[in-house]
Amino acid sequence: MRIATYNVNGVNGHLPVLLRWLEETKPDIVCLQELKAPQEKFPEEAIAAAGYQAVWHGQKSWNGVAILSRGHVMTEAQPGLPGDPDDVHSRYIEATIEGMRICCLYLPNGNPFPGPKYDYKLSWIKRLMLRADELLTSGQQVLLIGDFNIIPEDIDVYKPERWVNDALFQPGVRDAFKALVAKGWTDALRTLNPGEVVYTFWDYFRDAYGRNAGLRIDHFLMSPSVAGKLKAAGVDKHVRGWEKSSDHAPVWVEVE
């Protein structure tokens, strides 16, 4: 089974690229982030015509997340990350597919650092870690998937020294990612590509993609029972080179 994640940077603005990629790679499960569309403007019909059932949590202008399933029953969809009833951002949705709890997340960017946006990022991470603890102790098969807006290590950014003041590269958020791994979550891309440069995002300007000046910020974290079935992981890097592409590339894993 192939599971993928893709920050689409506007699900309607980049719909042709999304549909082309779905047709080309036909993943079984897809997590989408940055829909940038209100609930009623999600392109449900086009996604259905491509063969996918969908659940989503939209928001006007910004954020927005979705889970797509191709030929596998999707149940118990639950939007929202617990822990703060005042948080109105659409950044999190869970659903169950084939016995796996799929958690699709779009973690706050947090820039500029320091500041209230970075504080929001830290508080959001705290809530995510509480939910992650719950899911891990439940013993079920769980995947935390999406745009974490965290650069885990120096190898995950083209020039680490340029990112030391950036919210994506602060010790505070990198330590949180490390803590999740230490608790038993497997970083699928890093585990299957040890010591290799693997990017998932390239800026639109300065020909970042052409220069391969990228970041690894889209991640799969797997609970032990799923990690044991992990067979492959990679990035559909060529999609970033398509006309009218998102600034992220799709990322995928294969599980038994």
Next chain:
DNA sequence: ATGCCGTGGAAACCACGA
């Protein structure tokens, strides 16, 4: 060293992204 590009929504610019 830097939103240099791009999206969405409102208003012919602004907020936001990483």
